[in-house]
Amino acid sequence: MGRAISxxxxxxxxxxxxxxxxxxxxxEAAELEHNLMCTYLYAAFxxxxxxxxxxxxxxxxxxxxxxxxxxxxxIEEMAHLxxxxxxxxxxxxxPRFGRMNFPLDPGYLPAGIVVKLAPFNAQTLQHFIxxxxxxxxxxxxxxxxxxxxxxxxxxxxxxxxxxxxxxxTVGEFYEALKQGLAEFSARVGEERAFAxxxxxxxxxxxxxxxxxxxxxxxxxALTAFDSIIRQGEGAPADVEQSxxxxxxxxxxxxxxxxxxxxxxxxxxxxxxxxxLRRPPRPEGRVWIENPEAVATVDLANASYALMLRLLAYAYxxxxxxxxxxxxxxxxxxxxxxxxxxxxxxxxxxxxxxxPGCHAGVSFITLRDAAALPAGPAAHGFLLExxxxxxxxxxxxxxxGAPRLVEASVQYxxxxxxxxxxxxxxxxxxxxxxxxxxxxVAAGKPATDATERAAAGQVExxxxxxxxxxxxxxxxxxARFCVTGAPRVxxxxxxxxxxxxxxxxVERVVEIAHACPSGxxxxxxxDGGHNETPPPVNLAAVREAGxxxxxxxxxxxxxxxxxxxxLCRCGASANKPFCDGSHHAIGFTATGEPPTLDAPALxxxxxxxxxxxxxxxxxxxxxxxxxxxxxxxVVARVDSARLCRCGGSQNKPFCDGTHARIxxxx
Numbered sequence: 001m002g003r004a005i006s007x008x009x010x011x012x013x014x015x016x017x018x019x020x021x022x023x024x025x026x027x028e029a030a031e032l033e034h035n036l037m038c039t040y041l042y043a044a045f046x047x048x049x050x051x052x053x054x055x056x057x058x059x060x061x062x063x064x065x066x067x068x069x070x071x072x073x074x075i076e077e078m079a080h081l082x083x084x085x086x087x088x089x090x091x092x093x094x095p096r097f098g099r100m101n102f103p104l105d106p107g108y109l110p111a112g113i114v115v116k117l118a119p120f121n122a123q124t125l126q127h128f129i130x131x132x133x134x135x136x137x138x139x140x141x142x143x144x145x146x147x148x149x150x151x152x153x154x155x156x157x158x159x160x161x162x163x164x165x166x167x168x169t170v171g172e173f174y175e176a177l178k179q180g181l182a183e184f185s186a187r188v189g190e191e192r193a194f195a196x197x198x199x200x201x202x203x204x205x206x207x208x209x210x211x212x213x214x215x216x217x218x219x220x221a222l223t224a225f226d227s228i229i230r231q232g233e234g235a236p237a238d239v240e241q242s243x244x245x246x247x248x249x250x251x252x253x254x255x256x257x258x259x260x261x262x263x264x265x266x267x268x269x270x271x272x273x274x275x276l277r278r279p280p281r282p283e284g285r286v287w288i289e290n291p292e293a294v295a296t297v298d299l300a301n302a303s304y305a306l307m308l309r310l311l312a313y314a315y316x317x318x319x320x321x322x323x324x325x326x327x328x329x330x331x332x333x334x335x336x337x338x339x340x341x342x343x344x345x346x347x348x349x350x351x352x353x354x355p356g357c358h359a360g361v362s363f364i365t366l367r368d369a370a371a372l373p374a375g376p377a378a379h380g381f382l383l384e385x386x387x388x389x390x391x392x393x394x395x396x397x398x399x400g401a402p403r404l405v406e407a408s409v410q411y412x413x414x415x416x417x418x419x420x421x422x423x424x425x426x427x428x429x430x431x432x433x434x435x436x437x438x439x440v441a442a443g444k445p446a447t448d449a450t451e452r453a454a455a456g457q458v459e460x461x462x463x464x465x466x467x468x469x470x471x472x473x474x475x476x477x478a479r480f481c482v483t484g485a486p487r488v489x490x491x492x493x494x495x496x497x498x499x500x501x502x503x504x505v506e507r508v509v510e511i512a513h514a515c516p517s518g519x520x521x522x523x524x525x526d527g528g529h530n531e532t533p534p535p536v537n538l539a540a541v542r543e544a545g546x547x548x549x550x551x552x553x554x555x556x557x558x559x560x561x562x563x564x565x566l567c568r569c570g571a572s573a574n575k576p577f578c579d580g581s582h583h584a585i586g587f588t589a590t591g592e593p594p595t596l597d598a599p600a601l602x603x604x605x606x607x608x609x610x611x612x613x614x615x616x617x618x619x620x621x622x623x624x625x626x627x628x629x630x631x632x633v634v635a636r637v638d639s640a641r642l643c644r645c646g647g648s649q650n651k652p653f654c655d656g657t658h659a660r661i662x663x664x665x
Contacts, residue, residue, distance in 0.1 A: 017183035019193075023093040024162035025177055028109075030084045031099040032170065033228075035115045036131065037077035038102070038363045043128075044070040045342035045361065046119035046270040054265070062257055063266045066120075066250045068660035073243045075656045076231055079209040082202060083224040087181075089315060090215040092196040097312045098369040102362065103273045103284055110166045111147045116284070117360060118144075119270035119346070122258075125251055132244040134233040135169050171229045178225045185218045193218070202314050202328060203639060213597075270346040270360040276301070289351025292399060293359035296348065299392050299407075300341035300361040305369070306385050307334040312371035313378060323379065325621035325639040326421030330386075332641075333414045333613055336659070337393075340407040379422040390415040413614045420557055421621075463500025465526040466508055470498060475519035476546070476565050476578050485511040516548045517578070518563035533562055536604040537624045539642070541568075541634065541652050543591030546578035547642065551608035551622070566610065566618060570646035575665050576612040589651055591629035598636045601625075615664050617654035618642040626652060 047067045050060045085095035100108055103116035113131065118124045127142030153164040167173040185193040194217055201214050215221050233244045258264050271286035276297060279285045288294055310331035314324060342361040350357045372378035390411040397408035459470045468488075481489040487502035488511070500508060505526060512520045513531065524530050537551035546565040553560050555576060564577065568589065571581035581587075601623050608622035619641055626634040634652070641654040645663035648655045657663075 017180045017187065019091060019093075019184065021162045022091060022177070022180055022184060023088060025165075025180070026084055026088045026091075026093065027096040028164060029173070029177065030081055030088070030096045032109065032113075032173075033077050033081040033084060034099050035102075035104070037074050037081065039115060039117060040070050040074040040077065040128070041339070041342065042117045042270070042360060042363070043120040043124055043267075044074065045339070046267040046346045046358075048266060048268065049343075056261070059257055059261070059264060059266070062253050066253070066266070069246050069250055070120075071659060072656065073246055075209075076243065079212050080228045080232070082209055082212045083215075083228060085315065086201045086212065086215045087221050087224060089200040090194045090196045090198075090221065094370070095312070095315055097308050097371075098365050101364050106148050107151060107153065110153055110164075110168075111149070111151050112141075112168060113170075114141075114145045114147050116145075116273050117362070118272045119358075119360070120267040122251075122254060125247060125254065129244065129247045129251065131170065132233050132242070132247060133169060134244060135171055137169075137244075169233065171233045174225050174229050178222055181221055181225075182218060190218050194221070199318065200315050202311075203637070268346045268358045269356060270358045271350050271354065274350065274360045274362045276362060276364070286350055286354050286357055288359045288362075289353060290349050290359060293345055293348040293350060295392075295396055296341050296345045296404070297359060297361055299389065299396055300338050300345065301364045302385075302389050302392070303334045303338050303341070304361075304363055305366050306382070306389060307331045307338070308365070308369040309372065309382065309385075310334070312369055313374070313382065316371040316374040316378075318374060323374075323421060325619075326417070329611065329613075329619045329621070329639075329641075330414055330418055330421075333410070333417070333616070336614070336616060337407045337410040337414070339659070340403040340410070344401055344403040344407075383418055383422045386415050386418045410614045416557070417611055459498070461496070461498040461500055462525070465505040465524070465528075466500050467523045467525060468498050468500045468508065468512070469521045469523070471519050471521075473519075473574050473579075474517045474564070474577050476517045476580055478516055480514040480516075481511055481520055484514060513563075516563060517565040518553075518561045521561055531562055533605060537606070537608045537622060539620070539624055539626045539652075540631075541591050541593060541626065541628055543629050544588050545569075545582050545591070547618075547652070549608070549610070551624070552606065554607060554609045556610070556612055564610075566644070568642070568644050568646065568652070570644060570663055570665075576610070576618065576644065587646060589646070592632070593628065593634050593652060595633060596635045598633050601636050601638065612644070612665065613641075616641075616658050618644050 044067050047063055047070075048055055049064070049067075051057060055063060085097075088095045104114075109115065114127075118127070123142040123144050125142070126140070127145040129139050130141045130145070133139045152166060154166045165173075165176065167176065181193075194215070198214065198216070203212075203214065211227065213220060213224070215224060231242060233242060254266070257266070271288065273285045274288050274297065275285050276288055276294060278287050288297060308331075310327045314327035314331070338361065345359045345361055348359045349355075350359045372381055390408075393404075393408040393411040397404045457471065459472070461468050461470075482491040485503055485508060488499055488508055490497040490499070505524070505528065509522060509524075509528075509531075512522045522531070533552040534550050538549070540548040540550075542548055542565075546568055549564045549566060550562060552562060553564055555564060555566075566576050567574075567578045567581070569582040569585060569587035571585045571587070572579045573581065603623050604625065606623050608620065608624060611619040611621070613619055619639075620637075621639050623638055624640065625636050626640070628634060642652050643650075643654045643657070644665070645658040645661060647657035647661050647663070649657065
C-alpha cells in the first residue's frame, strides 16, 4: 500500500499531484470538453443549408464546408472527452458525465474562458478561435463574449480540498494536468497510480473514435493529453488539422464571402442561451415560447439526457458484452437524431417575447448523469425512457416537417436496437415458433433464412442428398459456384439451373462454403452435418470492394447464416448487403489497411451482431478479427463501427464522414 503520509507532507503536495486533486481536475477537463462540444454543435445547427434556404451556389458550398469542419471539431471534442473519461477510470475514479447548464456562472471556469450557446456568426467564430488558441497567441476574444467580471480562482497556498486553478488556454490547463499526473505516478508508483479496473474504460472504436486508446500507464495517459493539445490548439507544432487552424480557415472564407456579398447571412438567428422556462435571471437568456419550438427542444433535451445516461452506463461494470457494446452505440445514434431536432429548432421563431430571434436546443442537464447500477433494472429504465422518447418523436412528426419525420424514423430504429440489446429477464423462455421447431426436428438450421425459403424469398432446390438454397439479392457474382461446380450451377441456363445431384454432396458443400456472400446455403438430407459457425469470426476488407464477414451472423436483428458480404462503398441498392455497385461507381479503397495494435482476444468465436445505423456506419458487436484481403490481421475487436458511406479517411473504421457528406440509408 505504500507509506502513509503526514498532514504536513500532504500540505506540501503541489496542485493535481494527489489522486483526489487529479480526479477533481479531470472532472473540470471533462466538463470543459463537454461544454465546447455542445457550443460547436449549436453553432453548426444554426447554419443554413443550400440554395433553398437563401444561399447562392458558391455560398451554399462554402457554408456546407464550414458545417463539416465544425461538426468534425465537435466529434474530436467527443474523442477528447472520452480520453479524459478513460484517464479518470484508469486512476480509479468514476468519470464525470454531467456539467452545469448554459450559460456557465462566473467562477466555474477561469474568467477568460466564457462558455455559452450562440449561433454561427463572425463574433462566435472568433470566440471559438480564442478558446482554441495556442499559448502565446494574440487572437482576441469575440465581441459579446467578454467575461462579466475579472476574478481569480486559484489560491497560492496548498490545500487538502481541491480547488480550481487559473489558466489562460486549454493547452496550459492540460500541461498542468500532465505535470501533476507525472508527479503523482512518480511518488506512489505507476502500478498503484493506474490501478483502476480496465473494464471501466470504453474503447474508442465503439464510438467511432478510433484515435482513443485505453489508458494503462503514465505513458498512455500522457500520450492522450498530448493528442488533445495537438488536435485542439495545434501546439507545440503548427498542426494543419488542429481546431485552431480549422477555425482560422473558416474565418478566412467567411470574410471573403461577406466581402463578395455584404448581405450574406450564412446562419439563422438562433437564440443565445435558450431556456424552456421563464428564467429567474433573464439577463443573457432567451425564453422559448413557440409551442412547436418548445416541443422540439424538449424532445432534443430528453434525448440528450438519455444519451448521457447511456454513455455513463457504458462505463459501469460488470456489464454483459451486449449491453457494454450497445450503450455507446445507442448513445451515438441518439446524437444523430438530436442533430435533426437542433437544425429544426434553429429554423423556428423563439416566441413573442423575442421577435426576430429563433429557437435552439438548450442542452439542459439533469441533476445527475451518473451511471445506473448495472443489471436488469437499468435495462428496464433505459428501455422505458427510449419508448417514451420514441413516442414523443412520433407525435411531433405528425407536424410534417421533413427533419421531424426523419428524426422519428431514426428513433424507431434506435428503439428497435435497444429492445434487442437491453433485454429484460422473463419468467419463462418463450416457446420456439412452429417453423423453428420443425427445423430443429429435421436437423435443419433454425435461422431466418429457413423462414425466408419457406416464404419464397429464396430459391430452394432439393436433391437426393442435399437441398441447395439460393438468395439472388445477396449474390455478388463471385463465380465460385459456376467455376467450381459447373455441373451443379449452370451459368446462363434456360430453365432449371441448380442440379444438386450432379456432384458428390461433399463437393457441393465445399462450394457453398466458398460463397462469400452467403447467397448459397444448404441443408443436408443424407444425415450429414449442416454448416456450423467458423472457429474464428472474420471480416475481410476486399480491395475496392465490400466486407466479407464469416461468423454466426445477426444482421439488423435477423440470423442470416454464417457468411455475408456487406456494402462499404455506400452505393448498394440492397443495403446493408453488397450488390456489386462498387464496380459501377468506380469505388476505390484499399484492401490492405495498416495493422493496428491488435492484442489477442480471449474468445474468437460466438455470436456476431451487425447493426446498420440509420444514415450511419455498421455497428459490429462480438469477437471479431478484421483482416485484409490477403489475410493479414488489421485489428481484433469486440466492438467496432465500420464505414459504409465510402468516405471515411480511416477505413475500415468510421470517422464521422457519413454525417458530413449527407449519407443516407
